[in-house]
Amino acid sequence: MTAVDPQAPPAGHPESLGGLVRSLAGPESAALIDDLAGDPVEGAKIAGRVAGICAGLRSAGVEPGATIAVRVGHDAPSALALLATMAYGVAVPVAADAPELPAGPFDLRAVVSAVPGPAEAAPVTLDVSDPETTGPGDLDEVPCRWAGDPALLLGTSGTTGDPKWVRxxxxxLMAAGAFIAGSLGLTPGDRGLSMMPLHHGHGITAGLIAPLLSGGELVIIDSSDLAFLEEALRCEITWYSAAPTMHASMLVAKRSWPSWFSSFRPRVIRSTSDALPARERARLEAEFSAPVIEAYALTEVPGHACTQVLGAVNEPGRMPPQAGIEVETIDPDGVPTAPGVPGRVRVRGPNVMLGYVGGDPVGPGGWYLTSDLAVFGPDGRLTVLGRDSDAIRRGGETIAPSTVESWVERHPDIERARVCGIPQEGFGEQICVAVISPRGADAAGELLRDLRLMLPTAMYPSKLRVVSAFPESTQGKLRRSDLRPLFEE
Known part of the structure; x- marks a missing residue:
C-alpha cells in the first residue's frame, strides 16, 4: 500500500493534542463517563479542565515540551491528566500502583498525579485527582504544538529483548486515533467501553483518542472491578477494543453472569495487542452477535499498521494494510518478498514512531523494521506469523509457532495453545506445546498422541503440558521464552 505522504496525518483531523482539545470545545457531543458514578464530562468541560492542568504546569514553572510523568488509573481524571500532559509536554504514563517513577534515559521535570500514590521525587508535583480543585482554564493555556513534536514516551514490553522507550x-497519536475511528466507523452516536490500561498504547489510542476524535461518548472502567463491569454493560455500549486476554475474560463473565449481558449489544468488537485465536473470535461473534475486527499494531506503530474492514468478509488472522500506510515483508537482504513468501515486516506511515529514546531515528526512508515475520496472501492481506526470534528452526525448516498453534487448536478438547522451541542436539529445536484443556493434566499423553495423528509431520510436538493459564506480561502479552521452564526435565 503506497502512502501519498508518509508523514501526513489523515485529512480532516487535528494534527496535535492541542488541536484535539480545542475541537472538544465545539458543538460535538464528546463525553467521558467516569466509572458511571457521576455526571458525564462533556466536551467543553473536558477542554476547560485540560486547560486548567496546563495552566497549573505553567504557573509551577514547567516549560511546554518538558518530560512529565503522569500517574493514571481507570477514570476520567486520569484521562484528562493524560490529555493535558501529552498536549503540554512529553507524557510518561505511570500505572496507579507502580511503586516508583520509571528510571528511563530522560529527565522528568514534573509529575501530574490523577490518583493517590507514593510521594514522588520530582521538582514539581501537581495533584489533579479532584477536578474541582484544579478548575477550568482558558484554552490559550493549551499549547498548539507542531505535529512532529514528541508527545508520549512508552516503554516496550521487552518481548524481543531489553525494554526500550518509544518516542x-x-x-x-492523531493518526493512530483517526485510523482506529475510521476502521470502526465511529460517529458521535457511538458509546465506547474503555477497559484497557491508560498507561499502555492500546488504552491511549483506542480507549481515549479515537472516541474523542469521533465526538462520541466513552465509559471508562477498571475491568477488574466486577461492579463497574456489570453497570457498564447496561449502558448501551456500541463498541469496545481489547487484547485477547480481555476478550477471554468477557466470555468467562458472560458464562458466569449472563444477566449482566442482557442489554449488551455492541455493533463491533476490535481486537489487537496479540493474536486472537480463531476459536476465540468465533465465540465472541456468537456470544455477542457482533463482528470482530482484528488489527495488527505495535508500540512503535500505535493504532495499527493493518486492520480488517468493517462490513467486508474477514478471515481470522488475515488483515490488509491500513489505507495511508505502507507495509512490506522483506528478506534478509532487504528485498521485498512476493505473496506467499514469508518475510520480516517493515512499516512506513504517519503513525510510525519518531524513534527510541537514546537511539537512532526510524530507519532510512522512514521505514520501521519490526521483529515480526509475516506473509502476504495473493489478495494483499497480511498474516502475522510471530516474532522472528520465536521462529522454530527444525531440521532445516523454519516453523512459525502461530502456525502450529492454529493446527493444535483444531483439537476439540484444546481451548488454547501456545508453542515454543527447545534446543535439541543435532536437530535444531524440538516443538513444545502448552495447552489449556478441560481434560486436565492427566490427559497430556493422550492429547499428544492425538496431535501426532492430526498435525503435518514437520509440526509434530515433542512435548505437551496442560496448564491452567499461560505466563503473560503486565501488558497481556506472552513471551515464549517464559514457556520453556514448563518443559525442562
Missing part, C-alpha cells in the same frame, strides 16, 4: 509524536 511518539503528536501526529503519530
Amino acid at each position: 511518539l509524536a503528536q501526529r503519530n
Whole structure:
C-alpha cells in the first residue's frame, strides 16, 4: 500500500493534542463517563479542565515540551491528566500502583498525579485527582504544538529483548486515533467501553483518542472491578477494543453472569495487542452477535499498521494494510518478498514512531523494521506469523509457532495453545506445546498422541503440558521464552 505522504496525518483531523482539545470545545457531543458514578464530562468541560492542568504546569514553572510523568488509573481524571500532559509536554504514563517513577534515559521535570500514590521525587508535583480543585482554564493555556513534536514516551514490553522507550509524536497519536475511528466507523452516536490500561498504547489510542476524535461518548472502567463491569454493560455500549486476554475474560463473565449481558449489544468488537485465536473470535461473534475486527499494531506503530474492514468478509488472522500506510515483508537482504513468501515486516506511515529514546531515528526512508515475520496472501492481506526470534528452526525448516498453534487448536478438547522451541542436539529445536484443556493434566499423553495423528509431520510436538493459564506480561502479552521452564526435565 503506497502512502501519498508518509508523514501526513489523515485529512480532516487535528494534527496535535492541542488541536484535539480545542475541537472538544465545539458543538460535538464528546463525553467521558467516569466509572458511571457521576455526571458525564462533556466536551467543553473536558477542554476547560485540560486547560486548567496546563495552566497549573505553567504557573509551577514547567516549560511546554518538558518530560512529565503522569500517574493514571481507570477514570476520567486520569484521562484528562493524560490529555493535558501529552498536549503540554512529553507524557510518561505511570500505572496507579507502580511503586516508583520509571528510571528511563530522560529527565522528568514534573509529575501530574490523577490518583493517590507514593510521594514522588520530582521538582514539581501537581495533584489533579479532584477536578474541582484544579478548575477550568482558558484554552490559550493549551499549547498548539507542531505535529512532529514528541508527545508520549512508552516503554516496550521487552518481548524481543531489553525494554526500550518509544518516542511518539503528536501526529503519530492523531493518526493512530483517526485510523482506529475510521476502521470502526465511529460517529458521535457511538458509546465506547474503555477497559484497557491508560498507561499502555492500546488504552491511549483506542480507549481515549479515537472516541474523542469521533465526538462520541466513552465509559471508562477498571475491568477488574466486577461492579463497574456489570453497570457498564447496561449502558448501551456500541463498541469496545481489547487484547485477547480481555476478550477471554468477557466470555468467562458472560458464562458466569449472563444477566449482566442482557442489554449488551455492541455493533463491533476490535481486537489487537496479540493474536486472537480463531476459536476465540468465533465465540465472541456468537456470544455477542457482533463482528470482530482484528488489527495488527505495535508500540512503535500505535493504532495499527493493518486492520480488517468493517462490513467486508474477514478471515481470522488475515488483515490488509491500513489505507495511508505502507507495509512490506522483506528478506534478509532487504528485498521485498512476493505473496506467499514469508518475510520480516517493515512499516512506513504517519503513525510510525519518531524513534527510541537514546537511539537512532526510524530507519532510512522512514521505514520501521519490526521483529515480526509475516506473509502476504495473493489478495494483499497480511498474516502475522510471530516474532522472528520465536521462529522454530527444525531440521532445516523454519516453523512459525502461530502456525502450529492454529493446527493444535483444531483439537476439540484444546481451548488454547501456545508453542515454543527447545534446543535439541543435532536437530535444531524440538516443538513444545502448552495447552489449556478441560481434560486436565492427566490427559497430556493422550492429547499428544492425538496431535501426532492430526498435525503435518514437520509440526509434530515433542512435548505437551496442560496448564491452567499461560505466563503473560503486565501488558497481556506472552513471551515464549517464559514457556520453556514448563518443559525442562
